[in-house]
Amino acid sequence: MGIDRDDLKKLEDLIRNDHVQHEGDIVFRQGAAFEKIYAVKSGMYKSVKVDAEGHEHITGFHLPGELVGLDAIYPKKYGNTTVALTSSVLCQFNYAQLTDLSAQIPALQQQLLRLLSKDINNANLFFTEQTAEQKLAGFVHNLLKRYEARGYSGSELILQMSRQDIANHLGMAAETISRLLKQLQTKGVLQIVRREIKILDQVELLHLAGCKAGDEQPINPLNSNVST
Amino acid sequence: MGIDRDDLKKLEDLIRNDHVQHEGDIVFRQGAAFEKIYAVKSGMYKSVKVDAEGHEHITGFHLPGELVGLDAIYPKKYGNTTVALTSSVLCQFNYAQLTDLSAQIPALQQQLLRLLSKDINNANLFFTEQTAEQKLAGFVHNLLKRYEARGYSGSELILQMSRQDIANHLGMAAETISRLLKQLQTKGVLQIVRREIKILDQVELLHLAGCKAGDEQPINPLNSNVST
DNA sequence: CGATCAATTGATAGAGGTCAAGACGCGTGG
DNA sequence: CCACGCGTCTTGACCTCTATCAATTGATCG
Numbered sequence: 231m232g233i234d235r236d237d238l239k240k241l242e243d244l245i246r247n248d249h250v251q252h253e254g255d256i257v258f259r260q261g262a263a264f265e266k267i268y269a270v271k272s273g274m275y276k277s278v279k280v281d282a283e284g285h286e287h288i289t290g291f292h293l294p295g296e297l298v299g300l301d302a303i304y305p306k307k308y309g310n311t312t313v314a315l316t317s318s319v320l321c322q323f324n325y326a327q328l329t330d331l332s333a334q335i336p337a338l339q340q341q342l343l344r345l346l347s348k349d350i351n352n353a354n355l356f357f358t359e360q361t362a363e364q365k366l367a368g369f370v371h372n373l374l375k376r377y378e379a380r381g382y383s384g385s386e387l388i389l390q391m392s393r394q395d396i397a398n399h400l401g402m403a404a405e406t407i408s409r410l411l412k413q414l415q416t417k418g419v420l421q422i423v424r425r426e427i428k429i430l431d432q433v434e435l436l437h438l439a440g441c442k443a444g445d446e447q448p449i450n451p452l453n454s455n456v457s458t
Numbered sequence: 459m460g461i462d463r464d465d466l467k468k469l470e471d472l473i474r475n476d477h478v479q480h481e482g483d484i485v486f487r488q489g490a491a492f493e494k495i496y497a498v499k500s501g502m503y504k505s506v507k508v509d510a511e512g513h514e515h516i517t518g519f520h521l522p523g524e525l526v527g528l529d530a531i532y533p534k535k536y537g538n539t540t541v542a543l544t545s546s547v548l549c550q551f552n553y554a555q556l557t558d559l560s561a562q563i564p565a566l567q568q569q570l571l572r573l574l575s576k577d578i579n580n581a582n583l584f585f586t587e588q589t590a591e592q593k594l595a596g597f598v599h600n601l602l603k604r605y606e607a608r609g610y611s612g613s614e615l616i617l618q619m620s621r622q623d624i625a626n627h628l629g630m631a632a633e634t635i636s637r638l639l640k641q642l643q644t645k646g647v648l649q650i651v652r653r654e655i656k657i658l659d660q661v662e663l664l665h666l667a668g669c670k671a672g673d674e675q676p677i678n679p680l681n682s683n684v685s686t
Numbered sequence: 687c688g689a690t691c692a693a694t695t696g697a698t699a700g701a702g703g704t705c706a707a708g709a710c711g712c713g714t715g716g
Numbered sequence: 717c718c719a720c721g722c723g724t725c726t727t728g729a730c731c732t733c734t735a736t737c738a739a740t741t742g743a744t745c746g
Contacts, residue, residue: 279586281586281668283668285586287585287586289582289585300575300578301575301578301579301582302575303571303572303574303575304572304573304575304576304578304579305575305579309579309582329564329567329568329571332567333561333564333567336557336561339557339560339561339567340557342571343531343557343570343571343574344531344532345532346531346571346574346575346578347528347529347530347531347532347533347574348532349578350528350529350532350574350577350578350581351529351532351533351537353578353581353582354517354529354537354581356585357515357517357584357629358507358509358513358515358629360629361733361734362733362734392691392692392693393692393693393694394692394693401585401586401588402734402735403734403735403736404692404693405693405694405695405734405735405736406733406734406735407693408693408694408695409694409695409734412694412695424692424693424743440509440511589701589702590701590702620723620724620725621724621725621726622724622725630702630703631702631703631704632724632725633702633703633704633725633726633727634701634702634703635725636725636726636727637702637726637727640726640727652711652724652725
């Protein structure tokens, strides 16, 4: 990505050793001082945020190749507790060293900004979904695409999280997840065995998701003046 | 913010002239090539995203002092169309020049990263809300706090957007907004005249919002191992 | 082989969406 | 200055979707 060998050496130096974890192991706790950014190398993690009233909400799941902790830069402390869902490997970057280095390496700075911007987009992705089916279809499709982007199969995946976790994340009841998954199977869109999912009709899955970020449409939103 | 006078001069140079706009005027269109970041100086803007099926969704409202366009860094094009809701003033920064400069000014780089990180947090804020009342109370409280942080009154505000816009943004029906606002007035939390809102009981408003990012709780989320 | 936890299935009730009608403001023009 | 028309907002009646409660099945593990 436009970084020469010498720079790459410096970058490697600030990456600490890989860290092997197992189900339930914690990466960082909500409220802890922000220091490091983490990259998932294998497995899966979930991020859980506890609100003022003690309710837990799963803010996201993290797949191999994805970064965790970028949202902690601003408040300078982690806003959630991140936990391994299965046996996983992650590596860590010291943030202070990373920014120092990025001041010297323009390509690194660009990449860092892009990664942050990407997370803003991801965070906004699921606001559109209306019905429970759209949410769930969108969730599965999103997982699928993220795996696919990392070189995994684009037609099947293993849910490392429980139905309850999915329900919590999407803001619905676990029973509804169960019913809808069955319904998607009946429709011939998915084939489900326990936590293993095979996608039979990816086009229909995307269609059921309802929307999913249609890009580059130069349409005029309501109440906007056409600039002439 | 730790930038000396000489640097400040360079920064000022890349800010183009202020731009006055009126209701319905467009800042940028969805799909247009990303080039500039915008800062709202007065008034209010809304960002509208059109999905693949032509449905419009209002992704956010932008108040004085806030930046618009940071989410476009990664995809290199704007992901929404941003429109003035009322007479407004904004200024613009060329992104390429901004990043060049930030490589020279560490404090600017830090600030830029913080701003992006902040947006990730903002985007995640509203996932927790369950009921329509929580969503609406959270929305009003959020607006209030954002105004307050910029030196505006912390007890009253003017909604520049229609009930329909609020409904669209929160993913509910305009009728429900109307009913709930009335209900909040009956409860003695708000006093509403047209689009002017006076907050009578801010504590209760926050309480009704249900959650709102409780910070720094070292609680153990379910299914996590206690590191001893 | 029980014990435990996850997942499914069924019955019920309530929150909120939808449809339809009416009220209120506000600008325009006679 | 008032009447009209249009858009925004409100109010009411109804009905669907999904949460909730409860019970059962299925899988995993000591």
